[in-house]
Amino acid sequence: MDDLQRNQTTAQQAQSLEEWEVNALRDHELHSSRYFQLLESRRRLPVSLRRQEFLDVYHNSQIILVSGETGSGKTTQIPQFVLFDEWASGKKVACTQPRRLATTAVATRTAAELDVPLGEEVGYSVRFEKKLSRMTRLKYMTDGLLLSEASRDRNFSAYSCIIIDEAHERTLNTDLLMALLKMATSRRSCLKVVIMSATLNVEKIQSYFPGAATFEIPGKVHPVEIHYLSDSTPRYCYCAITVVQHIHENMDDGDILLFLPTSGDIEMVCSILRKRYDEGLKVLPLYSALSRAKQQEIFEDSEYRKCIVATNVAETSITIDGIVYVVGEYLHNFFPWKVGIDKSATDSGLEIRPVYNPRLRMSSVLTCPISKASAKQRAGRAGRTQPGICFRLYTGQTHDTCFIPSAPPGILEGELASQILLLKVMGFESVGTFDFLDPPHPEVYLCGLQDLCAMGYIDDRGTITPKGRIAARLSVHPKWLNAFMEGQKNGCLREMIDLAAISSTQHPIFSRPPPARFAADIAHQRFACPLSDHISQLNALHAYESAMKTNNRLPISQWCFDAFLNRRALSEVVRIRDQLLTSLQQELSYTKEICGFEDAEYDTHIRKTLARSFFYQCALKHPDPFATIYKTVHEGHTAGIHPESALTSERQEWIVYSEFVSSGIPYLQTVTAVDPAWLIDLDFFQDDSLPKTENGDFKQPLVKKSLDKARKKNDSVEEDLISFEELDLNATWYTASNCGAIQIMLSR
Numbered sequence: 001m002d003d004l005q006r007n008q009t010t011a012q013q014a015q016s017l018e019e020w021e022v023n024a025l026r027d028h029e030l031h032s033s034r035y036f037q038l039l040e041s042r043r044r045l046p047v048s049l050r051r052q053e054f055l056d057v058y059h060n061s062q063i064i065l066v067s068g069e070t071g072s073g074k075t076t077q078i079p080q081f082v083l084f085d086e087w088a089s090g091k092k093v094a095c096t097q098p099r100r101l102a103t104t105a106v107a108t109r110t111a112a113e114l115d116v117p118l119g120e121e122v123g124y125s126v127r128f129e130k131k132l133s134r135m136t137r138l139k140y141m142t143d144g145l146l147l148s149e150a151s152r153d154r155n156f157s158a159y160s161c162i163i164i165d166e167a168h169e170r171t172l173n174t175d176l177l178m179a180l181l182k183m184a185t186s187r188r189s190c191l192k193v194v195i196m197s198a199t200l201n202v203e204k205i206q207s208y209f210p211g212a213a214t215f216e217i218p219g220k221v222h223p224v225e226i227h228y229l230s231d232s233t234p235r236y237c238y239c240a241i242t243v244v245q246h247i248h249e250n251m252d253d254g255d256i257l258l259f260l261p262t263s264g265d266i267e268m269v270c271s272i273l274r275k276r277y278d279e280g281l282k283v284l285p286l287y288s289a290l291s292r293a294k295q296q297e298i299f300e301d302s303e304y305r306k307c308i309v310a311t312n313v314a315e316t317s318i319t320i321d322g323i324v325y326v327v328g329e330y331l332h333n334f335f336p337w338k339v340g341i342d343k344s345a346t347d348s349g350l351e352i353r354p355v356y357n358p359r360l361r362m363s364s365v366l367t368c369p370i371s372k373a374s375a376k377q378r379a380g381r382a383g384r385t386q387p388g389i390c391f392r393l394y395t396g397q398t399h400d401t402c403f404i405p406s407a408p409p410g411i412l413e414g415e416l417a418s419q420i421l422l423l424k425v426m427g428f429e430s431v432g433t434f435d436f437l438d439p440p441h442p443e444v445y446l447c448g449l450q451d452l453c454a455m456g457y458i459d460d461r462g463t464i465t466p467k468g469r470i471a472a473r474l475s476v477h478p479k480w481l482n483a484f485m486e487g488q489k490n491g492c493l494r495e496m497i498d499l500a501a502i503s504s505t506q507h508p509i510f511s512r513p514p515p516a517r518f519a520a521d522i523a524h525q526r527f528a529c530p531l532s533d534h535i536s537q538l539n540a541l542h543a544y545e546s547a548m549k550t551n552n553r554l555p556i557s558q559w560c561f562d563a564f565l566n567r568r569a570l571s572e573v574v575r576i577r578d579q580l581l582t583s584l585q586q587e588l589s590y591t592k593e594i595c596g597f598e599d600a601e602y603d604t605h606i607r608k609t610l611a612r613s614f615f616y617q618c619a620l621k622h623p624d625p626f627a628t629i630y631k632t633v634h635e636g637h638t639a640g641i642h643p644e645s646a647l648t649s650e651r652q653e654w655i656v657y658s659e660f661v662s663s664g665i666p667y668l669q670t671v672t673a674v675d676p677a678w679l680i681d682l683d684f685f686q687d688d689s690l691p692k693t694e695n696g697d698f699k700q701p702l703v704k705k706s707l708d709k710a711r712k713k714n715d716s717v718e719e720d721l722i723s724f725e726e727l728d729l730n731a732t733w734y735t736a737s738n739c740g741a742i743q744i745m746l747s748r
């Protein structure tokens with residue numbers, strides 16, 4: 001390796017190093033026999049056959065756009081080519097992925113291909129989990145993590161090359177990274193950037209990066225026969241099972257890849273298929289909530305035909321060899337619940353997409369057409385190594401008329417507040433003119449800025465505040481900083497950290513499998529707090545933690561199964577919480593906890609903290625005593641409480657909510673009842689700040705009335721308080737019994 005000169009290596013040099021008996025990356029260690037097996041298969045990949053051509057382009061350009069069919073070796077091979085070529089720089093090579101599952105899977109694979117222990121020369125870093133060391137030279141990471149590193153170092157100085165993979169997915173983070181890299185490359189001429197994608201819109205990206213070189217990997221694509229349904233069906237799971245059965249019983253050898261939208265669907269279909277074929281078919285699920293060992297099973301050889309039942313992670317991010325048959329439905333799983341799926345699946349040829357509406361500050365689950373690009377990718381999985389067959393569980397007409405060419409970029413559909421904060425931290429003052437590949441609508445910026453201003457993270461002139469700087473450094477959504485600070489005042493910082501961790505897991509902690517939804521709801525009642533879904537979540541977490549400590553007889557997995565709690569999500573919460581506690585120790589100095597379970601005001605402290613930290617997400621109930629409709633205080637949007645909430649039958653006047661979602665019907669999700677008296681001193685609820693009509697009247701007179709009532713009540717309590725203080729000063733006749741009487745007066 002010592003002979004390699006930065007950006008002057010040849011494919012032959014690297015290949016002869018790879019063929020040595022000794023591992024060039026780890027002096028004195030001999031290669032294993034598995035290494036040579038893998039090397040042989042790697043050498044056959046389309047990209048390996050063009051290693052020298054890639055290096056020629058790489059040496060002559062600072063920015064390189066690489067496109068090639070899925071499975072051609074982009075994700076696993078190109079970073080290794082770059083690693084050898086950049087070895088002499090002494091710096092790291094980063095390769096970003098939009099998904100956690102793919103990040104860890106490809107890092108594991110590449111470490112095996114280089115014959116090094118994962119976490120040493122090759123490592124990965126995803127949110128709240130990393131396997132890295134001082135020796136790490138090739139780092140696979142999620143795009144979000146590289147972005148947060150960029151907030152500390154805009155020049156990416158630790159890296160000699162940054163590889164952005166799966167750029168066609170156009171996630172919000174990928175787009176932001178491309179913009180930052182565009183600037184960083186002009187400042188650091190020695191920084192190289194490789195942008196890789198299966199279906200890259202090369203012209204568009206090339207015009208964004210003028211002067212960028214392109215490198216195309218010519219992949220051999222085998223023909224794929226496509227079959228459509230003659231009539232649409234809402235029962236896509238059963239239809240999929242029938243198709244798998246047909247393939248397995250009547251068609252030639254070859255593994256099957258079946259796409260389904262949710263992990264619930266996947267488990268259901270897997271269990272039916274396993275029951276039907278206890279031998280002859282190896283049924284394997286693939287979705288992000290599975291354990292790493294289970295995810296890895298899909299790559300293992302099997303004496304039987306494999307049937308992999310996966311979410312869209314198998315579309316481009318993960319390549320499984322040996323697939324000949326693809327069975328694809330057309331719904332994606334973006335949201336944990338599935339309201340409206342049946343309706344959309346019947347005839348319409350639509351998919352479910354999460355879209356953020358900045359004007360309403362609402363996440364919606366919209367049903368809209370799937371992209372043709374996605375359908376093509378999925379079909380392509382069948383023709384990688386030989387001619388294949390793709391069964392599409394929708395009609396040809398649906399495909400032709402309802403599917404859009406490609407999915408819109410995430411930046412046009414997401415919430416921007418945390419990204420704006422990140423840009424502000426990095427010193428970009430006028431984010432509205434930031435050079436994005438596809439700039440969002442100005443209103444999206446405006447709403448993001450308003451939200452940040454309400455949180456106190458930027459001032460009226462848009463300058464970031466010291467609090468905003470701390471918030472941007474958090475590993476959870478910046479909005480939680482306010483909750484941590486308020487929690488610290490009220491003695492429930494621990495609980496706020498728990499809630500932040502719960503809101504950051506990939507999957508909900510309460511499990512509600514569709515066939516047992518009713519039983520799950522009953523099981524969850526033991527954790528339910530009638531005034532707060534947030535406290536219900538805390539109850540479940542605390543019960544889990546005490547079961548972990550005390551339940552020796554019952555395995556924890558059984559305990560979680562019986563309680564309908566998602567064990568993987570809960571252990572993730574504990575891990576995130578512990579990391580947050582450590583990182584927050586540097587940001588906030590801890591005070592002694594004054595509230596604990598035994599405190600009679602425990603719940604009140606938590607509810608008050610939530611109210612005062614998420615005050616901009618308050619809603620007021622319709623005055624009709626029987627109504628269950630709420631109106632958000634500032635935007636004035638009407639919504640019900642989500643059916644999974646414990647507060648649906650409570651009819652509390654004021655609530656604070658975590659999310660405003662819509663899946664046809666608008667709902668406020670994860671809500672807590674609050675007392676308006678806790679809010680009246682905040683600027684946000686003063687008359688000047690309440691929304692007005694053009695005539696200057698209050699848009700929501702009921703909000704004003706309720707706040708005034710709370711103020712009046714509060715004033716009379718304060719009068720009592722003053723007289724109490726006077727009594728206290730006049731301590732001559734101050735007795736315990738007087739104190740008790742005053743206490744009763746105050747609590748009235």
Ligand code: ADP
Pocket residue numbers: 045068069070071072073074075076077105106108109299316317318319320321
């Ligand atoms: P691309 O990024 O172009 O889609 P990849 O580099 O992901 O291609 O895949 C190249 C080859 O490596 C494929 O044959 C694939 O099956 C194999 N491969 C990739 N990841 C893994 C893994 N985690 N385990 C086993 N094989 C893998």
Ligand code: MG
Pocket residue numbers: 071074075076165316317318
């Ligand atoms: Mg790839």
